[in-house]
Amino acid sequence: MRNWLNAVLLLLSTVVLVPAANAAPDAATCLGCHGSMEGAVNVNQEKYSKSVHGSLDCSMCHVTLKGAQHQGFSGKADKATQSLAAAIGSKSKVDPVAQAACAQCHPDSYESYKASVHGQNVMVKKSSDGPVCTSCHGTPHYIQTKTNKESAVNRFNVVQACGKCHEEKHMAEKYGFSPLVMERYLESFHGRKLKVGHAGAPSCADCHGSHGIKSAKDPSSPVSGQNKIATCGKCHKGATPKFVAAITHKPLHPIAHFAELALIVLTMGTFAFICIHVLLDIFADIRDRLFRKGGKHE
């Protein structure tokens, strides 16, 4: 008898709840399944709620959902999102509309991105490389503000984000940038200071820009031609053309290479000499103490 009552109650509550789900399911509804699913469709509820997007409903980005299980959850994306989604459709593994949906709330970033060398490569040239929002920012579920240490585009992490493509040799060949961009930056004073946490040290974005980034060959790039003087001048007051010519990320000049080699030889040679000298001195001292008692040492 009691079982029957329970069954009726369940049935009734289902009838009441289903129409509500049809409107706009909140994140909790989605996470009911996706919080415990395995693989790419899993969303970690705790990390999601702590992210900057934690208070948003899933359907704000996941505008168009496929499959019977999502029936009734589907809507229509805005124009910007649609055009970005169309451009990245071929390389977006799961849901191009959701991956492009950033454009809905971040129109300024989207506009600069669209005009940037990255955006042009993705949206106009339809290249299979070239970053979309998530390539640098990571999955939107767990995005943090850029001042947070966890953020992929935090000034101390953004170098790795750029490096994902810019330290690749085939990318350097294809797009004509120096293959040692990353290496030369990391070994520079700028890179080292950033690594040890200097608040004033420039990351890639400080000189090259971020969403609106241009090719260094583009005259509007902050690191192109005369613009470089103003860009370096942000920190180095009074920068001159001769000063700004120093940083190119190009491979080490032969003169610098051989100077380095000469200094290494000199350093190693001196090490060898002093180590041998000290060791011989010690052995001679031991010998004197053992076999020449009362000799040299009073």
Add this chain to the structure above:
Amino acid sequence: MNNAIPNEIERFDLSARIQHIVLFTSFLLLAFTGWGLKYAYQDPASAWISFWGGAKMAGLIHRIAGITMLLDFIYHQFYLVNQARKGGFRLSLVPMPKDVIDAFHNFMYFFGLRKEKPYFAKFNYMQKFDYWAVYWGMVIIGASGFFLTFPVTVSSIFPMWSVQWIWDVLFTMHSDEALLAIVFILIFHFYNEHLRPDVFPMNWMWLTGRMPIEQLKHHHPAEYDYLFGDKSKKK
């Protein structure tokens, strides 16, 4: 000739001792703070830099210590001129052909091919090496460090054709020769003035400035003979 041989003689006057203290204090600060940047990608670097008050503070300490060291070095040149002016100044630290022979003899002694230590003068070739290493460091590390501190100003004195490599060269000079200086001090200077059984735990001369006469006779016989003539029997 004065017959009385004192118990000890002064090797370093007060000014020289203070110069040495300033030199090694600034040297240690430079080495400690610079190390963190040279090995920025090794794990302890960031923690080490925070120990020094963060990257900005470490940089400030490094610059202040560097300028202090350069001033100390410049002061030393005036000190030398003043010593010469006062008279009685001897070029006892200038490398001489005898130093090469002494070094050769010392190695023969190490290998047991000679019975006696070389007839060392006031400063032996190792001490001269130690002394002139500072000059090398000042020229190479000091100058490059000064240039790297004021890159915008300094860039105007370098010709255009050098800008592609000069900064890399300066950086390598500063970083590699600093490593050389640190290892040199850690091995050569520390062994000779701290770990050597005769002087362990340290050669107190850096504080007292004075050397016992026995030690002088033993380690610097030529100087002993120079000062006290025929008082010691030639062996």
